Amino acid sequence: MKELDRSGYTKQRQAVLEVIRESHEHLTANEVFEDARKRLPGISFATVYNSLRYLKGEGLIGEVRFGSDTTRYDRNLDPHHHAICTECGRLADLELAIPPEVIKQAARRSKFKPGEIEFTLRGLCPECSG
Numbered sequence: 314m315k316e317l318d319r320s321g322y323t324k325q326r327q328a329v330l331e332v333i334r335e336s337h338e339h340l341t342a343n344e345v346f347e348d349a350r351k352r353l354p355g356i357s358f359a360t361v362y363n364s365l366r367y368l369k370g371e372g373l374i375g376e377v378r379f380g381s382d383t384t385r386y387d388r389n390l391d392p393h394h395h396a397i398c399t400e401c402g403r404l405a406d407l408e409l410a411i412p413p414e415v416i417k418q419a420a421r422r423s424k425f426k427p428g429e430i431e432f433t434l435r436g437l438c439p440e441c442s443g
């Protein structure tokens with residue numbers, strides 16, 4: 314796993330990075346702040362927010378955003394898809410191989426030159442459907 318280099322190393326950034334990496338959820342900036350505060354009392358929201366931007370810029374964390382939804386942060390840096398719960402808003406990683414034929418068809422219909430394709434499943438998570 315890529316690490317912070319010395320110049321980018323601060324206690325705050327390290328704490329924020331740990332929060333993301335130890336979480337199995339896709340946290341919002343607010344949730345990261347709540348957790349970072351337990352590790353580093355006194356850390357401010359602005360510092361957390363700036364750290365998130367820095368870590369994103371360094372390619373140490375990923376960012377997920379759907380429509381007007383708030384940005385969430387992702388420890389999974391490999392290309393992957395997501396499932397969203399329409400009831401509680403839970404976001405889960407989804408490992409799924411998109412058949413090349415689907416990508417070709419999407420390119421043909423949109424007349425776009427294909428880059429990457431992202432699949433989003435919307436539905437009810439196990440808690441909400443159970």
Ligand SMILES: [Zn+2]
Nearest residue numbers: 398401438441
């Ligand atoms: Zn749910």
Ligand SMILES: [Zn+2]
Nearest residue numbers: 387389405406
């Ligand atoms: Zn993800």
